[in-house]
Amino acid sequence: MARRSGSVTIKHVAADAGVSLQTVSRVINNEPTVRAETVGRVQASINRLGYVPSIAAQRMAGSRSRLIVALNDRDRTLADWRERRGVDWVDQMLLGGMLTCAQHGYRMIVELVDTHSDHITRELSAALAAIQPDGMLLTPPHSQNPLICGLLEERGISFARIGSLKEGAGFRLTMDDEHAAALATEHLLGLGHRRIAFIAGPDDYELSAWRVAGWRAAMAAAGLAGDEGLVAGDFSYASGLAAARALLDGDTPPTAIIASNDQMTIAALAAVRERGLDVPRDVSLVSFDDTPIVRFTHPPLTAVIQPIAEVCARAVALIIEHPAGSCDVHQPIVVPAGLAVRGSTAAVSSR
CATH class of the missing domain: 1.10.260.40 (lambda repressor-like DNA-binding domains)
Known part of the structure; x- marks a missing residue:
């Protein structure tokens, strides 16, 4: 039988x-x-x-563990899960990473680590000892943490750094955030907007500066100064609300706002409505991320589409194909983002 x-x-x-x-x-x-x-x-x-x-x-052959660990930010990930915010960064990361792992007979495990912890080296060492992975996938802000990168290099573990272009060990992959921000800005400029504000992300994310640079470059190319329209948030709804209120209550309020993630853009939508204004008639909005929730707001949000799954798939493939000590990929790998145009952007009002 x-x-x-x-x-x-x-x-x-x-x-x-x-x-x-x-x-x-x-x-x-x-x-x-x-x-x-x-x-x-x-x-x-x-x-x-x-x-x-x-x-x-x-x-059993003793060569590889066939396990890859994806390291994600603990506090922000747990906060999103607990609040059920509909953020699908981790979902897309797993979609790209797990499918690629499965194609090669590997498995992916997600570990949450606080990159700002004083015990980051000890915490990560314990995870490495327990799991013994073949490689690690580092997402922001872990991907730019010198303690994490240094430890992995010292242990001879192959790793990929998403959203970091700092020189050093590991494969570097980006979603071309600077170009994506310029693309969003150019879309608004094409609609006739000239007062385009930007709500940036926190400084501990390398990509925050890239997005600001892309916005500035597009504004400068159009002969516009943009710095007075720059405010910073921390990717949270509360910070986006405070930033949008400050912009809208200024002496020369913007006719369009780009925010560095969906939560802050949704907050900006609320701030516009608090003032009795309409989106997109009075203020156009563009977001980053394109998580599912932005398609169901009213109006649906125009958003930069980040190819998270594709980037993670490339990162996992690199780790599998290039074990520690055999890396021949030195230039950053760029997987370009796109722009989904929806109902939150329109031609600037003549009023």
Whole structure:
């Protein structure tokens, strides 16, 4: 009687094929040291028994753990989950990362770490010892943390840095935030807007400065000075509300606002309505991220589409293809963002 696939182990495959456990493991790991005839026999046993390789079996050869850890910011991630804010950064990260891992026989694990913790090295060392990953995917602001990057380099662990262009170890990947901000600004300029304000993200994110630079460059190219329309937030709804109120209550309120994430843009929408103004008739709004919620606001928000899944897929592929010590990718990899034009932007009012 055939065994159920869930009950079949590597021992059953080895016995059926008449080879050692290590040989089965080498076949599973696609190692070139096994003779073609043996590979065929082992593969036939795997197919006949319906065996599904486990991570433990794949690790028996002692080469790779087949685990990749995605490191995400603890406080901001937990806050989003608890508040059920509809932020899908982690969802998109997993979509790109997990699917790519699965294609190569790997698994992805998410770890939440506070990048500002005084114990970051100890906390990360404990995670590395427990998981023993082949590589790590660092998201902002971890991707620019020298303690994290230095520890991974010291341990010889391959890693990718999303949203960081700082020189140093690790693969560097960006979503071309500077160009994306310029794209959003140019869209508004094309609609006739000249007083275009910008709500920036926090300074501890490298990409915050890139987005400001893109906005400034587009404004300067149009012969406009933009610095008086620059305010900063911290990616939270509260900070976006305060920033938008300050802009709208100024001596020369903007006719358009770009905010560095969806939460701050939704807050700006609320601030506009507090003043009895209409979006987009009186104020146009453009957001970053394009999380699901912005498609269901009234009006739906024009937003920069960040290709998070694609970037994470590229990052995971690089880690798998280039184990520590064999990196031949030195230039930053850019996966460009796009712009979804919706109902929150319109031609500047003649009033």
